[in-house]
Amino acid sequence: MQYRNLGGSGLKVSEISLGSWISCHDSNNMDIPRQIIEKALSCGINFFDTSNAYHKGNAEEILGTVLSEHPRDSYVIATKVYFPQGEAPNLRGLSRKHIFAEVEKSLKRLRTDHIDLYYCHWYDNETPIEETLRAMDDLVKKGVVLYYGVSNWTAAQIAYGLRVIDRYGLYKITANQPSYNMLDRYIENESIPLCVREGIGQVVYSPLAQGALTGKYRRSAAYPEGSRAVNPLYTAEVTIFDYLTDEMLETIENLNKIAVSAGLALADMAIAWTLRLPAVSSALIGASKPEQVVQNANASDIKLSRDILDEIDKVLSESRHSVKHNIISW
Numbered sequence: 001m002q003y004r005n006l007g008g009s010g011l012k013v014s015e016i017s018l019g020s021w022i023s024c025h026d027s028n029n030m031d032i033p034r035q036i037i038e039k040a041l042s043c044g045i046n047f048f049d050t051s052n053a054y055h056k057g058n059a060e061e062i063l064g065t066v067l068s069e070h071p072r073d074s075y076v077i078a079t080k081v082y083f084p085q086g087e088a089p090n091l092r093g094l095s096r097k098h099i100f101a102e103v104e105k106s107l108k109r110l111r112t113d114h115i116d117l118y119y120c121h122w123y124d125n126e127t128p129i130e131e132t133l134r135a136m137d138d139l140v141k142k143g144v145v146l147y148y149g150v151s152n153w154t155a156a157q158i159a160y161g162l163r164v165i166d167r168y169g170l171y172k173i174t175a176n177q178p179s180y181n182m183l184d185r186y187i188e189n190e191s192i193p194l195c196v197r198e199g200i201g202q203v204v205y206s207p208l209a210q211g212a213l214t215g216k217y218r219r220s221a222a223y224p225e226g227s228r229a230v231n232p233l234y235t236a237e238v239t240i241f242d243y244l245t246d247e248m249l250e251t252i253e254n255l256n257k258i259a260v261s262a263g264l265a266l267a268d269m270a271i272a273w274t275l276r277l278p279a280v281s282s283a284l285i286g287a288s289k290p291e292q293v294v295q296n297a298n299a300s301d302i303k304l305s306r307d308i309l310d311e312i313d314k315v316l317s318e319s320r321h322s323v324k325h326n327i328i329s330w
Contacts, residue, residue, distance in 0.1 A: 001044025002300045006281045007174050008199025009147060011116070013076055013282050015275055015300040017047035017203065018293065022286035024062035025055040032288070037066045039290040043297040047076045049177075049203070049284055051121060052106050053083035064110035072112065078175075078203070079106050080151060082121035094124035094132040103144060118145040119177055123157045130164055137170040149175030149203070155190035162198055173200050175281065180204035181213060182255065182273055182316060183243060192279050201281030204274055208285070208296075212243035213270040215256045219249045251319040258311045264302065271299035273312060 003012045018040045024033045037048070048067065050059045060079060067075055081102045084092040092098060106115065118139065120132060139145040150158060150173060158176065165172055176195050178187045180202065187202070195202060208214055242248075252266075259269040274283045285296045304312075 001297060003046075004278075004281050005201070006117070006147065006203075007195070007201030009174050009201075011076065011147060011174075013047040013203075014045045015282055016043075016045055016271070016297050017049055017282040017284045018045050019205065019284050019286045020048065020050040020059040020063050021054045022288055024050070024059040030062065030065070032290075033062045034066050035290045036287050036293055037063065039293045040287075040297070041070065041075070043294060044300075045293070045297060046074065047078070047203075047282055049078045049205075050110075051080035051083075051119075052085065052102050052109075053080065053121065057105070057109055060106055060109035064112065068111040076116045077110060077112065078117035078119060078149075079110065079115055080119040080121035081106075082124065094120055094127045094135075096131055096135040099132070099135045099139070103139060107144070114144055114146060116146050117175055118148045119151045119175070120149070120153070121151050123150075123153045129161055130168070133161060133164055133170050134168070140171045147174040149173055149177060149200075151177035152179075155187075155194050158191065158200070159194060172198070175201050175203050177203045177205060177284070179206045180274055180280070181207050181209045182270055182312065183209050183212070183248060183251065185316075192277070196279050202277075202279050203282045203284055204280055205284040207271045207274045207283040208267055209243045209270075210240045212240075212248065212252060213255070213266060215252060215259075215266040219246050219253070247319070251315060254315045255312065258308060258315065262304075262308050265295070267296065268299045268302055269304065269308075269312075271296060272302040272304050273309075275299070276304060276309065 002015045004015055005011065006013050023036045048063055050063050052060060067077065081099055082094055085102065090097050103115065103118065107113065118136065124132060136145070136148040140148060150161065153176070161173060176191065178191060180187055184206065192202065256266045259266040262269065271283050274280055287293045287296070
């Protein structure tokens, strides 16, 4: 496993990080999540991602239970705040009240006295950004949070936040967590250049396009049994089907030909492709089985040649299709 600095900070994170949305959904069955997390640690993964919104806090609870059995300085844990935690009006968003209430709950579920990286999970149009960023700054000063970041913010929203930070001398944003893969490159034109200038690292999710870039989905074929496309736990997330159009699947088939020719699994090539950019601090994977962690972790040791990258670029440039994003832009 290789390690990179998280943006311009001194924090070292594994190039492959493990998410908890897939693996940590059932707190009544700890066997599989424990195996997955332990396997990740044995592969050298030190960076774990979760959210208070994942499975009503179960993901934080499971991750915290397993990781608390290991030395606290051996792993980096990230969680998030924004989404509703109940029906009351103040149980949502990025107000100071909600952030301070939720960080305490997350600390308890994660069984720790500090969160290494705390994300604003979405942009909150109903709360002044000054209020949000001051709350994050206060958490860092208290030592409850070591670094903070944003997720699913547009480049314009990040830039606005940075202006506020500079105006008030607040602690700076360290990480941005966007979707990024070969079929979804929206951050390349604006977000990445901005973040590189400002020392903000990219922790990219969906490097495998929610499983589409494993090659298991085929045109004119039924969705594989047990895949995300047929699992009720995930089918509510409609973006998986954005990757499964005939046009997208044709592009994936062409990418798979490149991988086969290079002696690589398509999934390995896809993850290694995201890591070709120094701006990407870590690629966030999900796993439902321990062996998937091992397979994906191997991508950290793969460096794609210029010839392979050129072939990939040619396929992608010939494809006019990409997923649509629902991020609010202004």
